[in-house]
Amino acid sequence: MRGWWREISGLVLPVACGGCGTPRTPLCEECARALYGTAARRARPVPEPAGLPVVHAAAPYADAVRAVLLAHKERGALGLARPLGVALTGAVRGAVSSADRRTGPLLLVPVPSARRAVRARGHDAARRMALAAAGELRRTGTEARVLPVLRQRREVADQSGLTARMRVENLAGALAVAAGGGRLLEGGRVVLVDDLMTTGASLTEAARALRAASGMRFPGLLQLSAAVVAVPPLSFEKNRN
Structure with a gap:
């Protein structure tokens, strides 16, 4: 019911930019540039946990990007899922660059939030953005689908x-x-x-679970990559020109 009400309210209530509050637009041009106006880059937390896959991020977690992510995740601004999905698409493309010789469709596996957090928010932010990203990838000619196969085994x-x-x-x-x-x-x-990487602990655990499930049957899973919308600025590597 809560998710349904948010979907309807987004159609009938006044809209303001999730990044800066500019009226009459869910995301203004300036905040859109901050979100996905640059190429995705490699992100490495310090310290980097063992087992973390290679991570690419679309933007640093600051200012407008931080505001947009929080508006979508915590305040239910569901209309921001598509622009966040576009940002995630850039990070996915960075994660599976032309140097990657593997074949087959892109399988986007969202990192699940804690069950109590999903109940409180009324939606699963990472899964919603993954669906938007998969749609954008397909629209631009890349076979992709979302596989929400990860589950919480226990409360954390x-x-x-x-x-x-x-x-x-x-x-x-x-x-x-x-x-x-x-x-x-x-x-x-x-x-x-995922939407955000801070220490890399969530992505590391998700990678461990996928590798454990793959065993020897699917050795390709040992080459996992990861894509996130944002990371803290100190983890966001500068472009090397």
Whole structure:
């Protein structure tokens, strides 16, 4: 019911830019440039957890980008899912560059939020953005689909306020692939997707769960890559010109 009300309210209530508040537009041109106006770049948290796949991000988590992500995730501005999906598309393309010789469709696997967070928000932000990104990839000629095969095995503590090491310990063993999910991943290029990477603990645990499910049957999963919309500025590598 809550998600339905948000969908309807977005059609009838006044719209303002999720980044700066400019009226009559869900995302103004200036905030759009901040979100996806530059090429995706490699992102590496410090310290970098063992097992973290190669991560590409669309933008630094600051200013307008931070505001847009929070408006979508926490305040239910669901109309921002598409522009966030466009930003995620750029990061996905960076993660599977022309140097990647693997073949098959792009399989976008969203990192699941804690169940209580999804209930509180009324939607799953990462999954919604992954669906938008897959649609944009298909529209531009790339075969892609979303496979939400990861599940929470147990409740985890709130990550805010935890150190990088504590986050890794908090999430260790928390995710698993749903029964039968491993078969769906066969023959594709698997890209883990999320809206935000801070310490990399969530992506590391998600990668561990996928690798554990693949075993020896799907060795391609050992070449996981990851794409996120935003990372803290200190983790966002500058372009090397």
